[in-house]
Structures are given as C-alpha cells and as structure tokens.
Amino acid sequence: MSFIEIKNVSFGYGHKTPFEVQALSDVSLSVEKGEFISVIGHTGSGKSTLMQMLNGLIKPESGEIRLDGKNINANKKNISEARFRVGLCFQYPEYQLFGETCYEDIAFGPRNMGLNEEEVKNRVMQAISFVRLKPEKLQKSPFDLSGGQKRRCAIAGVMAMLPDVLILDEPTAGLDPAGREAILGMIGNYHKQTGATVIHVTHSMEIAAAMSERILVLNHGTVAYFGTPKEIFSHGEELVSMGLNVPAFTKIILELKKRGFHPEEAYTVEAAADQIASLLGGGTAL
Amino acid sequence: MIRDITIGQFFPGKSLIHKLDPRAKILLTILYIVSLFICRNFFSLILMLGFAIACVLISAISPGLIWKSLRSIIFIVLFTSALQLFYNNDGDVLWKPFEDHKFCITTGGVYSAVFLAVRIISLILFTSLLTYTTSPNMLTDAIERLLSPLKLFRIKVHSLAMMMTIALRFIPTLINEIDIIMSAQKARGASLDNGSIAKRMKAMTSVFIPLFVSAFRRAADLAVAMECRCYTDGANRTRLKVMRFSILDYLAFAVVILLCFAAIFTTYYHFSDSLLFKAVLK
Numbered sequence: 001m002s003f004i005e006i007k008n009v010s011f012g013y014g015h016k017t018p019f020e021v022q023a024l025s026d027v028s029l030s031v032e033k034g035e036f037i038s039v040i041g042h043t044g045s046g047k048s049t050l051m052q053m054l055n056g057l058i059k060p061e062s063g064e065i066r067l068d069g070k071n072i073n074a075n076k077k078n079i080s081e082a083r084f085r086v087g088l089c090f091q092y093p094e095y096q097l098f099g100e101t102c103y104e105d106i107a108f109g110p111r112n113m114g115l116n117e118e119e120v121k122n123r124v125m126q127a128i129s130f131v132r133l134k135p136e137k138l139q140k141s142p143f144d145l146s147g148g149q150k151r152r153c154a155i156a157g158v159m160a161m162l163p164d165v166l167i168l169d170e171p172t173a174g175l176d177p178a179g180r181e182a183i184l185g186m187i188g189n190y191h192k193q194t195g196a197t198v199i200h201v202t203h204s205m206e207i208a209a210a211m212s213e214r215i216l217v218l219n220h221g222t223v224a225y226f227g228t229p230k231e232i233f234s235h236g237e238e239l240v241s242m243g244l245n246v247p248a249f250t251k252i253i254l255e256l257k258k259r260g261f262h263p264e265e266a267y268t269v270e271a272a273a274d275q276i277a278s279l280l281g282g283g284t285a286l
Numbered sequence: 287m288i289r290d291i292t293i294g295q296f297f298p299g300k301s302l303i304h305k306l307d308p309r310a311k312i313l314l315t316i317l318y319i320v321s322l323f324i325c326r327n328f329f330s331l332i333l334m335l336g337f338a339i340a341c342v343l344i345s346a347i348s349p350g351l352i353w354k355s356l357r358s359i360i361f362i363v364l365f366t367s368a369l370q371l372f373y374n375n376d377g378d379v380l381w382k383p384f385e386d387h388k389f390c391i392t393t394g395g396v397y398s399a400v401f402l403a404v405r406i407i408s409l410i411l412f413t414s415l416l417t418y419t420t421s422p423n424m425l426t427d428a429i430e431r432l433l434s435p436l437k438l439f440r441i442k443v444h445s446l447a448m449m450m451t452i453a454l455r456f457i458p459t460l461i462n463e464i465d466i467i468m469s470a471q472k473a474r475g476a477s478l479d480n481g482s483i484a485k486r487m488k489a490m491t492s493v494f495i496p497l498f499v500s501a502f503r504r505a506a507d508l509a510v511a512m513e514c515r516c517y518t519d520g521a522n523r524t525r526l527k528v529m530r531f532s533i534l535d536y537l538a539f540a541v542v543i544l545l546c547f548a549a550i551f552t553t554y555y556h557f558s559d560s561l562l563f564k565a566v567l568k
Contacts, residue, residue: 057469076480088473095463096470098495108492112475143499157474 001069002030003197004054004165009063011049023049024221026063031199033164036191038208039201041218042243047201048091050218051167054199055086067165084113087163091170093154097142102133102153105142109161127160130193131186148179152186159190165197166190172202184211206247209233209267217244233267252276296421302534303345304419308428310535314542315416321546322409330552331404337545338411347418355414356407363406371399422454431529445519452508460501467496 006029012022024046031037041047052058053065056072056079064071072082087109090096099105103124110123128135131152137145142153155171168187172180184207191198202208208215209229217224217232219242225232232239236254239246246254249272256263261279266272298304303311318334325331342352376394383389417425430447437443472478476489 052469055473057472080475080480083473083475088470090466090470090473093470095500096467096496098492098499108471108476109474112477161474 001066003033003068004031005066006030006050006053007063007066009050009053009060009065011046011053011058011061022221024053024060027221027223028063029216029223029226031197033197034195035197035214036212037197037199037214037216038212039199039216039218040203040205040208040244041224044220045218046221047218048169051088051169051199051201054082054165054167055088056082057088084109084161085163086165086167087158087161089155089158089166089168089171091173093158093171094142094147094150097150097154097157099142101139102142102145103138105153106138106157106160109157113161123160123162124156126162127156130159130190131156132182148175148182151175151179151183155183155186162194163196165199167199167201169201170203171200172204172207187211203245205239205245205250206269209247217242229267230265234265236265249273295417297347297351297418298421299346299419301344301346301419303341303415305532305534306419306538307529307531307535308420308424309432309529310531310538311416311420312425312428312432314538315413317542317546318412319409321542321549322405322412324546324549324553325405326553328401328404330549331401331408333545333548333552335404335408335411338408338415341415342411345415345419347415351418352411352414356410359406359410363403366406367399367403370402371395374398423451426451426454427525428529442519448519456501456504459504460497463500464493464497467493 006027009024009027010022011024012020014020021044027046027050039047039051049058053060054067054072059073065073067082067085070078070081072078097105099108106124106127107120110120115123124138125135128138133149133152133156137149137153142150145153151171155168159166166187171187172183175183187198187200188211190196200208200212209232212229214227215229215232216226217239224238224242225235233246233250236246236250240251240254247269249266249269253263253266253272253275256276256279263275263279266275306314318338322331322334325334371391372389372395374395374397375390375392377392377397379390379392380396381391420428426447429450430443433441433443433446468478471489471492476492477485478489478493479486481489
C-alpha cells in the first residue's frame, strides 16, 4: 500500500450560487514514502485544493484520502494526526507570521503538537538549521526581518513540526534568483536529512524537472499526467496546449520535431544541448 | 465557511429591478421602510409583505439566496417575537402557568409577536434586494450623488464615498485573506475549530495579527498607487456612466408612493383586524 493514497476525490466551490466551480473531479493517485513530487498546473487547475485536502483542511465531497493506510477524514483524531504529519506551507507564508519573536512564531506548531518546552526548543533550533536562519535572529520580531528572511522564518515554522510529508505551495514565488536557489536548497536538505515525502507546487517546469522524481500535471481539476520528468516532457506539445510554460529548450526540441528532425526527449538543458549538438553532426556538447 | 456569507453581495442580472437607477433604489428602500413602520394592522402589513415578495420574484434572485439571508436573522426574529409574546398583556389570556403571578400569554401578545416577525421579515426581504441587485460601486456612486447637497455645509462627500468604495472593495479581499490565514494556522495545529473557547480565542490572535498587518500594508500600497495616479480629492470629475432617471424609475416611484398611501389608508381608515386575527386563531 502506498504512503499517500488519493481515491476518486472530487470537490467544488460555491454550489448553488452563480459562481460555482468544480475544483477537482475524480482524482486518483498515490505517492510513496520519501518521494519528491512536483505539482504543476495553471491557475485554477485544482492544485491548492488538492494540497489542502492532504492534511484535512478541505474534506473531499466524494472519494477518500489515506495517509499511511488511515482515512484522514474518518474521525477527529485522524484529522489532527494528519495536520501534524502533513506540513503545509502556503503561498507567501511570510504573510502568516504573527509571533512577538521569530522563536515564538516557529515554536507555534511544535507547541500545538503538545511537546514540552525543551523539545520545542530542539525543534526550533533544528528548523532554523534547515532554513539557515542565524540563531541571533530568533529574538527579533519577524516583522523586522528582510523579505527573504521572513519567508525562511515562515517555512521554518512548518519544518519545526518535522512533518512526514512536507507540502510547499510555490515557496519561491516573488523571490530573486538567489533567493529561489536558497529556498530550493533548503527543501532539498529537508528531504535528504529527514527522508520525508516532499510535494512541491511550482510554475517552473525547469525546477520541477531538476528536483523531482515524479511530476504531477493537473489540468481543469483532473490528473493530466503523473510520471517521471522524462515521461512528462515527452508530452511537450500537450503541455503547451494546456497553457503551461515549458522550458526554452523544450520549445527548441518541439520546433526541431516540426521541422522534420528526430531529437530524443530532453528534460535538462545539458541533455537538450547534447541532442542539438548531435543533430548538428558533432559528438556531444562541450 | 466564511466564504458562504451573502449579505451585501451583488448578483448580476437583467431584471427590471437591476435596471432601476441606484439612487431611485435607495430612496425607494427608505420609503418602503417608512411605510412598513406606518403599518399598524395586518391588512397593511400583508400588503407590504406581498409587495416585497413580488419584487423578489421580479428580481429573479434565486430563492436559495433569499433564504440564506433570512436564515441569518432568524434568531433575531425569534428573540424579538418571544419578547413581544411575554411582554404584551393585552386581550384575552390564553395561557397562565402560575395562578398567583402576572406572567401569562395573551391574544395581544401572540398578535404583536406575529406582527413583529412579519415586519422584520418584510424589512430584510426588501432591503437585501437593494444590495443583491446593485453593484457596490453603483451604490456608493448613488450615495455620493444623494448626499451631494451636504457639500454646502463643507462636508467632504466625495471623500466619504471614496472611503466607502474602498471599504466595500476590500471586503472580499480580506475575507479571502482570513480564509487563507486561518487555513495556514490550522495547518500548524492552531485550534480554531476545536478545543475550549479560551483556546480558540487564543488561537484567533494568530489570525488577527497577520490580518491587521496585511490590511495596513494594503492600505499603504493603495495610497501610494492612488498618489502615483495623481488622485486629488473632490476634483470636478466627470463620470463614465452618468445616472439618469428613466421612465422605469418614475413608474417605480409611483408604485411605491401608492403603496405608502395604501399603508396609511388601511392603517388609519380601516376597521380593526383583530376580528380577522381571532378568526384565524379559532
């Protein structure tokens, strides 16, 4: 049995009003323990809804979600267990900071778990080491930090609960390239050191391809594709027609195919360069 | 869920009521409320209720939505009716539980309880129609126009209207924000929907602090954005859509004024309807 199992899940917003939307329809998939998954889909594809279902914030209207074999919506105990086992970090998490000090804010989750103060302190220290926040910042107000530091403090607040499944909804939105790299590095760290399952919602196919073992593509509330980056990139044209931003090199490969060449699929810049070089008659790219 | 709040929400449509001039709608609503409080007996009240229902039907707003707005005030209706029921001791005694105590329920009590309930329901039906069928921007525009005579007293009507427009504009944004912050804190185990009241109150600080911070941030951003577009208060702007009274508006006025007179007539020149009421009771 898989670690996370999503079976025939459907959900809609605003029933019986003029603003009715079907967010998810009949979604089924499963994720193994320790996997690194990226989720891609344009706005309104149901990403956020699906992510919020995984820790019981939203109950599916039909279907069920099993975490480690247990239906998370079966009873209150299961829901609160899922809340702590599945850490969910929303978009722009720095807007949810509220603590008097960074320490208080990061300690919020662990305290809600009912840990004693010593254990809470351990968790906070562990979390700031994941996000590389300096310990002297802990006594500062989170509102005095810089934008990037706020974001890291907020992510630390979720990591401090040491969830078995870490879900991040566009953790790099609105950051500069350096900030983006830093955040992605932290997520990779957490994944390696704790062996947790990581689900990373992103708009960038490049990041998804580079980091994850499998990519989930959602389109209009249904699963369009779910597979390894290689499998996903073999559907380049379909991804473009769904309105997704494919990497520049994928566009080149697609264009080459249209012009009658037969390059192999490539999902990293290096592989694409090799393909183009071999088509040009050379060996491999330098 | 917080998303389900419908009071003050606008539902676009093409009915006759949607087409009325918003200024006319505000004035008509005031006129209706006044007439409603002129009513002293059931004949006039049923007339008013009938008119409200007719307007709801014309507006083609779905009955489910109307029910939602009524459901939210059902407690107030029941509470005030219950007070009337025990407070009013006119007429024949219907129920007297304690022989030596004044406490009792009388026909007069039942009469005023039902009367008040019908009055409040009519009031909510008609007034909710105003916000259901008028977009918030039209509404504040109309208020600005209606209040413009106050400019003579150096009251900044335009600023007031702008503040209202901005406040209305940000209600959905802030509701959305509360939703997200609540979810985020729940994801960190905040007991917002379970646990004791004290625990919940404490958890609410984790929602309100970020909410206030973001409200101030948005206000500052908006102020800068407005200044960048050279916004000055009260400049003599022309409008994209100029409001004009149409024949429809005059007709609506005629109907409601007629209704108002009918209410006065049935209240002051009509035989008492306690006869009608007693017949219903028996």
